[in-house]
């Protein structure tokens with residue numbers, strides 16, 4: 001099979017992988033002949049679906065031994081199979097990088113033969129790029145669950161980011177839908193990676209030459225809507241992964257119906273709105289100081305479809321508002337719907353010069369359409385802030401665009417801002 | 418209100434500002450403009466002094482690094498008619514330090530920061546959207562027609578990224594070029610540009626990229642509007658993946 005057909009099959013198979021972030025790592029120095037990575041991340045193109053392209057995102061192989069119900073590459077499915085050699089991937093990466101098409105490589109794979117055999121070839125790609133070609137660009141490797149800890153360690157030495165997919169939000173679902181995968185085989189490498197990252201950071205404090213282990217950290221991905229877990233279970237799992245495993249990012253991927261296996265739910269369309277709301281809630285966990293228990297509860301275990309989770313929280317907590325823009329601290333400002341990280345910071349800076357006026361708020365970038373119900377500006381309110389909750393809900397709904405446009409579901413907000 | 422004139426060069430602008438900051442008690446009340454050489458032009462002409470200009474930039478960088486960065490980006494925009502705003506902005510930067518960029522209620526700050534942001538945004542965009550083609554002799558060439566004069570910082574970016582390659586950047590609109598070869602970066606102009614022959618495997622690599630570009634998009638989520646807002650059509654001319662559209 002020629003390389004063009006392989007590329008078509010193996011990039012098509014990688015298409016649904018949500019993680020495109022190439023930021024968070026700085027690799028530079030005379031040792032790198034080709035390439036550096038920059039900490040802010042660069043988009044090199046935008047695909048026809050509007051998503052940013054920054055990495056050569058491909059599978060090494062789609063020829064899978066496993067039979068996960070939710071996956072197109074499962075062994076019982078009939079699709080055309082292809083596998084790259086390590087050299088082919090190395091050459092593609094370099095040819096693309098030298099023409100400034102990409103920031104680097106994102107390599108994942110189906111289980112080709114055995115986990116170790118697959119992982120070994122993936123590590124060889126990264127090793128060749130780094131040691132033979134002195135490639136300094138970005139490399140993200142997916143760890144194949146069940147591969148040996150020695151290979152995991154090696155992967156971390158060559159890659160900027162490594163990740164293990166958690167796949168499904170619970171052990172029960174894993175057993176039902178991906179019987180060859182085990183929770184331990186996923187969590188063990190995750191814990192190992194976490195320990196290695198931590199100890200490499202400590203070593204680098206004493207010696208600048210200590211090897212760096214996955215400097216851009218660890219991320220994971222789970223499929224939403226293929227199994228029955230509710231949003232509260234999912235968010236608590238993410239919260240745990242951020243706190244206990246020091247993960248950088250959890251990616252959520254709406255389940256795309258790919259088979260009529262009766263273990264899977266029948267969905268008319270992938271749950272994109274749910275995926276979008278989970279990303280918003282995840283954002284609240286990481287940057288806005290919220291906890292999963294503040295966002296959801298056992299009584300209300302799923303995210304509201306009509307409101308973003310922050311507005312939903314604000315509606316449940318009238319006692320917190322109104323917030324006075326010219327006095328409130330950063331953490332309080334962040335809780336106001338319509339005020340994001342950037343505008344909260346700008347408010348703090350701007351009010352050092354003079355009190356912020358209502359006109360000033362717009363210039364700062366506050367979404368007044370939403371914020372106006374929750375704030376006062378030097379004591380002045382914009383709307384009656386004590387209106388009954390039901391009315392407020394209605395008003396917010398009218399103010400918000402009816403259904404979030406498709407585009408907003410595809411971009412992961414803020415990665416490159 | 419006192420009115421001053423300068424010769425229209427970047428050095429002239431900065432040295433004029435340096436002079437005014439030194440001599441005028443209230444720069445907010447001063448206007449500065451480019452000399453038009455009309456007979457009855459009103460204003461006092463300030464001669465260009467490159468050393469003064471450099472010294473001003475150096476002092477600003479010490480005092481307010483973010484503001485110096487804003488000034489640098491603003492200069493890339495080559496905007497006419499903004500001299501007074503720039504003067505007032507720099508005066509404020511020496512008073513408030515880097516906090517000046519948060520003073521968005523001041524019209525001069527808003528104008529300068531706005532223009533600088535636009536220039537910075539295009540620079541960042543082109544770091545991603547620039548496309549190199551491999552030539553027959555093994556060198557790489559990237560052509561562009563940016564709105565802002567960003568060839569210097571762009572070349573610097575690629576000098577760190579593609580350091581093992583021999584490459585050229587060519588700004589078709591301004592006829593300026595940058596060249597990187599074996600650790601040296603040079604700038605110049607190209608009056609007569611003839612398209613050099615491509616290397617034999619170039620079209621093959623381009624076809625691979627085009628296939629990847631097409632396949633990576635999710636078929637039932639086509640969104641040309643989002644694509645165009647992130648990647649405006651004015652850049653498509655030199656984008657490998659957008660050839661033949």
Ligand code: SF4
Nearest residue numbers: 064066068071074110
């Ligand atoms: S192991 Fe991975 S590629 Fe193979 S069937 Fe399961 S999810 Fe798909």
